[in-house]
Amino acid sequence: MLILECPYCGVKAEETELSPGHEAHLKRFGPGSSDEDFESYMFARKNPKGVHFERWRHSYGCGKWFLAARCTATLEVFGTYPAQTSEPPPDIVAKIKARRPEWEGYK
Template sequence: MLLLDCPCCGQRGEETEFHCGGEAHITREGPSSDDAAFEHYMFERVNPRGVHFERWRHVAGCGKWFHAARDTVTLEVWGTYPAQTSRPPEELLEKIRAARPGFKWRDIA
């Protein structure tokens, strides 16, 4: 069972209080995009073995969206942060890199 800290209201809860909204930090394509870009946005998601950045909503609490970094193998939650950011906080990335030397995820080095 995952234990998540909501960065919006400060409450800690089990994953049943939250709803996962899929991969975080993806480029959303609109109606003016070409077919290949829209297809990539709609259907191509990563499913890594290891650290993954996801969107979560605190449905049993404040109802707000936030991002979480977690390990898909060990279920370790590295941290959570507000959804209004375009990339994970540097201190969170440093924490992950310290435990996982050479960690790199997509364009987030």
């Protein structure tokens, strides 16, 4: 079972209390963008085996969106952080590098 800690209310919640929101840190494209940019934003998603950054919503709690870094192969959680963060916090990146030396880095 995947357990994530909400960075807003501090509750450690099982995945049944959360709603996934797919990949985090995407560059958003909207009105006025090219068809190719909008298509890649809407439909092209990474699905890596290994370290992944995701959006989650604490649906049955505070209701807020947050981001999580985890390994998709082992379900190991490296940390969670607020959704307004533009890139992973340095402490989470350091934790990933320490536990997963094969990780090639963010982006």
